[in-house]
Amino acid sequence: MTIVAQVGIAAFGCSAIWFVGQKSRNLRRWGYVAGLCAQPFWLYTAISNRQWGVLLLSLWYGYAWGQGFYNHWIKPEEINV
Numbered sequence: 001m002t003i004v005a006q007v008g009i010a011a012f013g014c015s016a017i018w019f020v021g022q023k024s025r026n027l028r029r030w031g032y033v034a035g036l037c038a039q040p041f042w043l044y045t046a047i048s049n050r051q052w053g054v055l056l057l058s059l060w061y062g063y064a065w066g067q068g069f070y071n072h073w074i075k076p077e078e079i080n081v
Contacts, residue, residue: 002048005041012038016065029072035065 012034019031039062046055 001044005045005048008041009038009045012041020068025072029068032065032068032072036062036069039065 016031016035016038019027019029019034022028022031039058042058042061043055045051046058
């Protein structure tokens with residue numbers, strides 16, 4: 001399972017950063033989805049290796065990715081008047 005977790009972290013983590021760095025809002029918003037997809041792999045790795053600092057960071061990152069997901073996918077878009 002360790003190799004699966006490492007592949008998941010690499011694939012989703014790298015994709016998330018790449019997407020978030022894009023100028024296009026339509027591409028950028030997918031970074032938050034990819035970031036959230038990486039979190040179970042981070043959590044599994046941190047817990048199975050008893051890396052409590054990494055676990056705390058993973059929870060914080062998950063919260064941050066969740067905020068981005070909410071702001072780019074769920075929250076209604078504000079209209080500038």
